[in-house]
Amino acid sequence: MRTCLVVDDSSVVRKIARRILEELNFQIIEAENGERALEACRRAMPTAVLLDWNMPVMDGHQFLLELRRLPGGDLPKVVFCTTENNIDHISRALEAGADEYIMKPFDRDIITDKFHEVGLIAAATPA
Template sequence: MRGRFDGVETPKQTAKVCLIVDDSRVIRKVSSKIARSLGYVPIEAENGEEALARCKKSMPAVVLTDWNMPEMDGIEFVRQLRAIPTPKEPIVMFCTSNGEAKDIHEGIGAGADDYIIKPFDETALRAKLEKFHRG
């Protein structure tokens, strides 16, 4: 029931938050720009611990996460994220250079909904986010 309260659409809830988790500032900024252009409200975290804290305060609609990060890697972050009770689970997508089949299976197995391999281009990320935005 994303964006609804007592069956009535509320303007404040129509903006979908996209949490971008990556230790690379450049990746976060590029991803934020793309998310913003699609109507998402991007927020950023540079590691899994920071991202988990943000999700516990307010669950985003979409999470883009790197795999290899300091403090807490993406796999552990996604596992812990999926353990948080929430009325509406976020869509989670790995954005990582770990692109072998076993990596993709592990990422999906941890609870991710989708996967994009770095380096990705703006068109590929835009297409994935558009698919989520329509959902």
């Protein structure tokens, strides 16, 4: 089964993302910061990562840099999901290895479209 690691310090955001991604047939792993997310990736590399930028302990950008250095860390599709919308943040995310970037708040259609764009789902699933 495909797995998605949802990394966000907000339990509400993780819960919403879980509900959407489970409907898209992903098994969900949650982490509240980049450090915990790295621990999860060392145990089992996910298929996808939905990643917040601003978190305590280790932010999303640092997590992504570390992820891409791990054995197999080049494989997960990483979609940043954040309130940071300036071009500098977007550029830094893509340079660090993000596959796509979405803004909060998000909904099922936005996640479905982005996961389709990066090849995680075969076609946009109707709501």
